[in-house]
Amino acid sequence: MVTAKDGQLYRLNAATGEIARVTESGLRPLTDDLAKLRVGDYYEMSDVTSGEKYLKYLGNGQFEKSLYAIRDDGK
Numbered sequence: 001m002v003t004a005k006d007g008q009l010y011r012l013n014a015a016t017g018e019i020a021r022v023t024e025s026g027l028r029p030l031t032d033d034l035a036k037l038r039v040g041d042y043y044e045m046s047d048v049t050s051g052e053k054y055l056k057y058l059g060n061g062q063f064e065k066s067l068y069a070i071r072d073d074g075k
Contacts, residue, residue, distance in 0.1 A: 001022070008021055010022065010030075014061025017036050017037035017039075018030075037057045038057065039058065039059040042056050042066065043056075054067070056069075
């Protein structure tokens with residue numbers, strides 16, 4: 001479970017990488033393609049105060065901090 005800056009609560013399924021918003025009526029899956037974490041992809045943290053600004057998703061809810069991100073340009 002993660003709370004966003006706007007107060008919204010989100011649940012990460014560590015096994016699948018799927019993210020759902022927690023509401024009063026239950027879980028609402030996010031259907032946007034960006035909402036599913038992919039192993040090996042880098043994600044930028046918006047509230048970082050240290051030099052490590054990016055997280056690499058390792059799978060199973062595990063992340064690795066990084067000073068920089070490696071972009072996949074599809075080539």
